[in-house]
Amino acid sequence: MRLKIKGQLALVSVALSVASIAGAGLIAYRSARAAIEDRIRFNLETLALLTAEKIDILLRDRQQNLLGWSQLGFIRDDAVTGDADGRILQFLQETKRSFGTYQEIWVADAAGTIIASTLPNLRGREVGDRPWLEAARRGEGWVGVPERQDLTGSVGIPLAFPLRASFDRARIVGVIVAVIDWPQIVDLLNGIKVLPEGQNERGYVVLADTRGLILSAPTFVSGWEAGQTRIDSIGLGAVEDLPPEATGSATLDSRDSAYLVGYATREAQPYRSSVWRYVLLMRTDVAFQPLGRLLWTIVILSLALAAIAGAGSVYWASQFSRPIAALVVFLRGVAAGDLSQGFSSARKDELGMLAQAANDMAAQLRGLIQELQHAGLQITSASTQMLSAAEEHASGSVQQAASISQVTATMEELTDTAKQIAQSATSVEKIADDSANAAHTGYESVNDALEAMEKIRRRVADISSKTLLLGERSQRISEVLNLIKEIAGEIHLLAVNAAIESAAAGEQGKRFAVVASEVRRLAERTRESAEEIKSIVGEIQSATNTSVLATEQGVKEVENGVSLATRARGSLEEILQMVDRTTQAIRQITFATQQQRSASEQIVQTMREVAEVTKQSASSMKQSAGSVAELNLLAEQFRTRIREFKL
Amino acid sequence: MPSDDAARAPSAPDPDAILEALERRLEQTAPPEAERERVPYLGFYLGTEVYGLPLQQLREVARLVRLRRIPGTPPAIAGLVNLRGKIVCALDARAILGVSAPAPAAAGFLVALRGFPDPLGLVVDSIADVYSIDPAQIEPPPVTWPAKRAAFFVGTARVAEGLMGLLDLDRVVVI
Amino acid sequence: MGADLSSLMTIRGWAAGIAAAAVLWAALPVAAQPAFVIVVNKENPITSITIVELQRIFRKQTRMWPHAESIVPVDWVATSELREAFCRQVLGRSVREMAEFWVQQSITQGLAPPSTQRSARAILRFVASVPGAISYVAPADVDDSVKTIKLAGTS
Numbered sequence: 007m008r009l010k011i012k013g014q015l016a017l018v019s020v021a022l023s024v025a026s027i028a029g030a031g032l033i034a035y036r037s038a039r040a041a042i043e044d045r046i047r048f049n050l051e052t053l054a055l056l057t058a059e060k061i062d063i064l065l066r067d068r069q070q071n072l073l074g075w076s077q078l079g080f081i082r083d084d085a086v087t088g089d090a091d092g093r094i095l096q097f098l099q100e101t102k103r104s105f106g107t108y109q110e111i112w113v114a115d116a117a118g119t120i121i122a123s124t125l126p127n128l129r130g131r132e133v134g135d136r137p138w139l140e141a142a143r144r145g146e147g148w149v150g151v152p153e154r155q156d157l158t159g160s161v162g163i164p165l166a167f168p169l170r171a172s173f174d175r176a177r178i179v180g181v182i183v184a185v186i187d188w189p190q191i192v193d194l195l196n197g198i199k200v201l202p203e204g205q206n207e208r209g210y211v212v213l214a215d216t217r218g219l220i221l222s223a224p225t226f227v228s229g230w231e232a233g234q235t236r237i238d239s240i241g242l243g244a245v246e247d248l249p250p251e252a253t254g255s256a257t258l259d260s261r262d263s264a265y266l267v268g269y270a271t272r273e274a275q276p277y278r279s280s281v282w283r284y285v286l287l288m289r290t291d292v293a294f295q296p297l298g299r300l301l302w303t304i305v306i307l308s309l310a311l312a313a314i315a316g317a318g319s320v321y322w323a324s325q326f327s328r329p330i331a332a333l334v335v336f337l338r339g340v341a342a343g344d345l346s347q348g349f350s351s352a353r354k355d356e357l358g359m360l361a362q363a364a365n366d367m368a369a370q371l372r373g374l375i376q377e378l379q380h381a382g383l384q385i386t387s388a389s390t391q392m393l394s395a396a397e398e399h400a401s402g403s404v405q406q407a408a409s410i411s412q413v414t415a416t417m418e419e420l421t422d423t424a425k426q427i428a429q430s431a432t433s434v435e436k437i438a439d440d441s442a443n444a445a446h447t448g449y450e451s452v453n454d455a456l457e458a459m460e461k462i463r464r465r466v467a468d469i470s471s472k473t474l475l476l477g478e479r480s481q482r483i484s485e486v487l488n489l490i491k492e493i494a495g496e497i498h499l500l501a502v503n504a505a506i507e508s509a510a511a512g513e514q515g516k517r518f519a520v521v522a523s524e525v526r527r528l529a530e531r532t533r534e535s536a537e538e539i540k541s542i543v544g545e546i547q548s549a550t551n552t553s554v555l556a557t558e559q560g561v562k563e564v565e566n567g568v569s570l571a572t573r574a575r576g577s578l579e580e581i582l583q584m585v586d587r588t589t590q591a592i593r594q595i596t597f598a599t600q601q602q603r604s605a606s607e608q609i610v611q612t613m614r615e616v617a618e619v620t621k622q623s624a625s626s627m628k629q630s631a632g633s634v635a636e637l638n639l640l641a642e643q644f645r646t647r648i649r650e651f652k653l
Numbered sequence: 654m655p656s657d658d659a660a661r662a663p664s665a666p667d668p669d670a671i672l673e674a675l676e677r678r679l680e681q682t683a684p685p686e687a688e689r690e691r692v693p694y695l696g697f698y699l700g701t702e703v704y705g706l707p708l709q710q711l712r713e714v715a716r717l718v719r720l721r722r723i724p725g726t727p728p729a730i731a732g733l734v735n736l737r738g739k740i741v742c743a744l745d746a747r748a749i750l751g752v753s754a755p756a757p758a759a760a761g762f763l764v765a766l767r768g769f770p771d772p773l774g775l776v777v778d779s780i781a782d783v784y785s786i787d788p789a790q791i792e793p794p795p796v797t798w799p800a801k802r803a804a805f806f807v808g809t810a811r812v813a814e815g816l817m818g819l820l821d822l823d824r825v826v827v828i
Numbered sequence: 829m830g831a832d833l834s835s836l837m838t839i840r841g842w843a844a845g846i847a848a849a850a851v852l853w854a855a856l857p858v859a860a861q862p863a864f865v866i867v868v869n870k871e872n873p874i875t876s877i878t879i880v881e882l883q884r885i886f887r888k889q890t891r892m893w894p895h896a897e898s899i900v901p902v903d904w905v906a907t908s909e910l911r912e913a914f915c916r917q918v919l920g921r922s923v924r925e926m927a928e929f930w931v932q933q934s935i936t937q938g939l940a941p942p943s944t945q946r947s948a949r950a951i952l953r954f955v956a957s958v959p960g961a962i963s964y965v966a967p968a969d970v971d972d973s974v975k976t977i978k979l980a981g982t983s
Contacts, residue, residue, distance in 0.1 A: 083902075083943040086957050090950035172943055173900040173958070498780065499762075502695060502714045505783045509693050509708035510767070517672045519693065520679060526783060 012323035019319040024312045031304030039297055043266065046293045047255030050200070050268025050286040055253050057198055057211070058270040058284045061191065062277075068107060069149065069165055069277035072184050075101070076167035085115055085169045085180035094122040109155075109162045109187040113169070114139065115180045128157060138166035142181035145170075149279045152188045152221050153233030161188040161232045165277070188232055192222045200286055209288040212237070216281040218246055245269075245285050257290065264290045329357050333364060340364075343650065345372045375648060382645040389637045392630065410617045417610040420602075427599040435592040442585040449578040456571045463564045470557045477550045480543045487540045494533040501526035692788060694810070696781035696817050697764060699746055700754030703781055705810065705817040712765040712772075714780060717743075731776045734763055741765060741772040749825055750805060766822065773826060784817070786810045791819060863913045864964040867952070867974040871959050872897070876978040882918050885962060887929070888939050893960060901942040902954050902963035908946075914964050 075081060075097075084094050098111045102124045112123030118139050120128045133139060141148035150164040162185035169180040200209035205224045213222035220235045227240055237245055241261035248256060253270045265287040272282050329351060336349040345368055351361035504522035508515030694705040695714070715736060720743060722732045731745035743763055747756060757778055764775040791808040795816075798806075807819045866877060873895055877885075884890040886901050893899055904911040906923050915923050930941040945951045948969035955961040956973040970976055 079940070079943065083945065083954065084950070087945060087950040087953035090953045091946040093946065171958075172940070173960075174898065498782075499714055499716070502780055502783055505693055506695070506708045506711045506713055509711075517676065520675055521672065523783065523785075524675060530782070 011327050012320050015319045015323040016316045019315040020312045023315040024308055027304065027308035027311055031301075031308065035297065035300060035304065038300060039294060042294060042297065043257075046266050046288060047268055050266060050288060051253055051255045051270070052268070053198065053200070054268045054270035054284045054286045057195065057286075058272050058282070061194070061284075062272060062275070064107070064191070064194075065163070065186070065277040066275070068105075068184070068186055069147075071105070072165050072167055072182065073147070076169055076182050079172055081113065081182065082169050082172045082179060085113060085121065086171065088115060089113070089122045092122075098122055098124050107187055107190060109160060109185040110158045111182070111184040112157075113180055113182045116143065116178050121180070125158060131157075133157070138164060138183055139181060142166060142168035143178055145178060147276070149277055151215070151233055151280055152191075154231070155185055158185055162186055163188060192232070195222045195284075196224050198286070200288060201292070207289075208292045209286075212240075212242060212245070212285045212287065214245060214283050214285065216283065221282065242285075242287075245283070248283070248285075258287075260287075266290055266293050326357065329353065329361070333357075333361060337364060340368050340371070345375070379645070379648045382641055382648060385637065385641040385644070389634045389641065392634050406616075406620045410613050410620065413609075413613050417606050417613065420606040425603060427595075431592055431596040431599060435589065435596060438585060438589040438592055442582065442589060445578055445582045445585055449575065449582060452571055452575045452578055456568065456575065459564055459568045459571060463561060463568065466557050466561045466564060470554055470561065473550045473554045473557065477547060477554065480547045480550065483543045484540060484547075487536045487543065490536045491533055491540075494529045494536060497529035497532070498526055501529060690788070691785035694784045694786050694817070694819065695764070696784055696812060696814060697762065697777040698779045698781060699750065699752045699777055702752070703812065703814045703817045704746075704750075704777075705784065705786070705812075705819045706764065706822060707819075708783065710767055710822050712767045715763050715765070717761045717763045717776060720776070734774060736763065736765060736772070736774070739772055741774045743774045743776050744826065746775045746777055746825075751802065766826070768822075769826065775825075781814050781817075782812075784810070784812050786819075794818070862967065862979075863917070864910055865967050865970055866962065866964050866977050866979055867955050867970060868962045868977055869955055869959050870973075870975050872962075872975060872977075874977060876980050878980040879918055882979070883920075886919060886942060888933070888942065897960040900958050900961040902951060902961055903942045903944045904951070904964075905944045905946050910964065910966060 078097075081094055081097065084091065089095060094113050098113070102108050102111055108124075110123065110125045110128075112120050112125065112128055114120045114133060118133050118136070120131050120133065123129050137150070138148040145168055147168070148164075148166040152161060152163050154161050155164060164183055164185045166181055166183040168178050169182060171177040171179045195211050195213060196205060198205065198211050200211060205211060207226060210224040210226075211222070212220065212224075214220050214237045218236050218238070219233055220230050220237050220240070221232050223230050223240065229235075230240065237243065242258075244258035244260060245267075248254070248258070248267070248269055250271065252272070253268075255266070255268045258265055258267050266289075267285055267287050269283055269285045272278070272284075274281055333349065336347065339347055348368070349361055349365050351358050353361070501522045504525065505519055508518035508522055511518065693708040695708055695711060696703050696705045698704075713736075717734065720732045720734055723730065726732075728748040729744055731743040731748075734741045734743045741763065746752070761776050761778050762780050764777055766773045766775065791810050793808050794803040794806045795809065805818075805820055805824050807821045810817050810819060866882070868874065872893065874893070881890065885899055886903070888901070891899055904914070906927070912923055915921055915926055919926060921929070926941075930939075933939045933941075943954070945954055945963075948965045951963050951965055952969070952971060952974055955963050
């Protein structure tokens with residue numbers, strides 16, 4: 007028993023510690039690996055970029071130099087003379103000496119004969135069809151690819167610029183060609199430190215162009231020729247599969263191992279005629295060497311921790327198992343019936359609490375058993391008393407049953423009567439409801455009639471007021487017309503007077519007479535129109551008068567109607583009120599009878615129950631007598647049992 | 654006042670032009686008549702009958718506002734009228750011509766006459782209109798009229814209002 | 829006669845003798861060898877040239893031949909004696925003064941001085957291969973790859 011807990015705990019702690027360390031270690035390992043890979047790839051990429059940049063600057067500078075020389079006056083002039091004074095040759099030799107990156111430099115005339123060259127045996131040679139010669143004749147510069155040059159016999163990049171006559175820019179008098187020494191560039195590339203110790207099979211630089219040809223490779227790679235050998239022949243065919251972005255990093259597999267790769271791609275330029283890709287490779291096992299150490303560290307650490315955890319848990323488990331065993335002994339004693347012992351523990355933790363609880367439990371049990379003993383005595387005396395009481399009960403209940411059945415019969419009669427009353431009340435209620443509905447309908451129709459009449463009255467009042475207004479207005483019109491007529495009369499008079507004056511004036515007055523007659527005519531016309539209007543107005547007035555009368559009549563009749571309807575409404579309201587009161591009374595009757603009915607039903611029900619109960623109690627009394635005897639017996643047994651406990 | 658007219662004339666439109674325009678219009682509406690002069694007559698009512706007098710014999714026409722009866726004067730003299738400061742002797746045309754219809758209650762008109770030394774006027778019921786009568790159209794008074802009555806008339810002319818009796822003023826005013 | 833001759837000798841003779849010597853002395857430089865001859869490309873149709881025209885050519889003031897070919901003057905290098913002689917005789921200046929002239933020209937007009945060569949062989953090769961070329965060499969160096977023309981005002 008002691009061993010089991012310890013063993014389990016030790017096992018669990020060892021497993022947990024191993025698992026956690028291993029898990030954490032695995033995560034750390036993976037993240038470290040990813041970080042290292044990222045870092046190395048980034049470095050390789052940066053290095054590839056820098057290398058590409060450096061080489062490009064070199065090539066560009068060389069091209070710029072050559073361009074500058076092609077502009078020199080004396081070279082252009084001496085190209086015409088075929089370098090008669092040897093000035094060009096002197097210049098080329100000095101230049102080659104001072105710059106050092108040029109393999110050979112020569113100048114050819116427009117016909118294609120070399121007139122000056124740092125390589126003596128080229129002088130006077132006719133070069134035939136060369137791309138740089140044709141480009142120069144077109145007036146263009148030219149740059150070649152790194153490959154073996156047949157004129158010089160070694161690997162280089164040829165650059166060429168045309169020489170224009172100083173006196174006529176359109177005339178090409180020759181071409182200057184410089185070959186950049188390619189092996190120097192290759193040495194430069196091989197000197198790059200991909201690994202701390204330099205380049206070897208585990209980390210190196212390769213330069214290829216997009217045709218798949220190697221341009222540069224380290225010295226340990228044998229049997230390659232710049233511009234000739236294909237890159238897959240040295241097992242790096244995967245380089246051609248790299249994406250065509252300018253720079254990046256990747257992992258690729260060559261025929262013997264996996265590499266981390268940083269690459270930079272450079273587009274064709276005026277100083278470089280094809281697309282070059284610089285590839286820096288580092289073998290992955292070299293790259294991830296530091297991780298091996300990490301892995302060993304993790305393994306050793308986890309084992310050590312596991313051992314420590316196991317030892318610790320064993321010690322700690324024993325701290326628990328000892329007090330538990332003591333407690334087990336105590337509880338067994340309690341189970342056997344020994345309640346006289348106590349258990350003490352000084353601990354304050356859960357075990358201490360457990361010990362305390364066990365103690366309390368034992369104490370409680372002691373108390374309980376004592377009480378039970380007391381109770382046992384009491385039961386015996388009580389049961390004796392019960393037996394005598396039961397016998398008395400049995401006799402009384404028979405009488406009770408008889409009186410109950412009488413009450414029940416009376417109650418049933420009551421219920422029937424109540425039912426009848428309720429039924430008749432319901433029918434009366436129905437009648438009252440119908441009359442109420444009828445009165446409501448009458449009331450509503452009277453209300454509608456009243457509303458209609460009210461509307462008519464209002465409208466009529468409106469019409470009569472408007473008509474009166476019309477009468478007034480037409481009265482005023484007549485007055486105005488009279489005024490107009492008067493004025494017309496006056497004008498007429500004035501015109502007549504004017505005519506008289508004009509008649510007196512004689513010849514001069516004739517024209518005046520014309521005016522006067524016009525005015526007269528106007529006055530006449532005005533008067534006539536006024537008359538016409540007056541007659542029309544007179545008609546309107548008579549018409550309005552008639553209508554006023556008519557509407558007044560109508561109003562009177564409407565008012566009559568209104569009063570009648572109001573009276574009818576009053577009567578209907580009274581009817582409605584009476585009906586309501588009746589309905590209310592009927593409802594109350596119904597309700598009361600219902601209540602009465604339900605009350606009597608309840609009484610009947612209760613009586614029935616009482617009868618039932620009485621029957622039952624009689625029978626149960628008989629039973630209880632038997633049970634009490636049994637009870638006595640049990641009490642005796644109980645007392646015996648209690649005596650067994652040690653207190 | 655001449656000076657007032659002169660001050661007003663520049664701003665007002667030319668009255669002669671207006672008159673000419675009116676004349677032209679009239680000539681357009683009415684076809685040119687014969688060269689015979691038409692004489693303007695004033696028509697007035699006495700009762701229901703229309704009487705006429707040439708405008709040349711008239712001075713003016715005015716409403717009869719206040720007629721002062723002079724007791725003791727013959728019935729032909731209606732009374733005195735103050736016409737714009739001038740005292741005019743009003744003659745009762747009804748009495749002179751013997752018109753039977755009663756005079757209307759409303760005020761009548763005074764026709765002031767020209768060509769008499771003292772200012773004279775005729776009281777009439779109401780004014781009809783001014784008519785241009787062609788002398789050729791003047792007919793002699795109808796034969797149905799009694800001679801005494803017919804003596805007052807120069808002739809008759811038909812107008813819109815009816816048969817107008819053209820009075821001979823010299824016969825009417827005999828004072 | 830004899831008596832006449834001696835009298836002649838004394839006055840006219842002296843005069844004639846002095847005159848002859850003077851003429852002879854004056855003619856000496858003319859009869860002596862010139863320092864340089866003017867050479868042009870064989871395709872050039874001209875046969876003689878005046879000093880004024882030559883000045884203008886070597887100052888690059890005249891740029892085109894009458895036959896519509898552009899003029900390409902070629903000088904000797906500044907250190908050679910022939911250059912010095914040509915400068916003085918034709919341009920009337922020293923080489924140094926001409927250098928200053930050319931500095932001014934290059935700044936104001938953007939013109940460059942004529943091309944230079946170091947040896948007679950180079951000059952002759954140049955003139956032979958460039959159709960509008962004109963230059964000067966010592967008389968002894970002339971060969972038949974180029975055409976010689978007379979400088980007007982000399983025999």
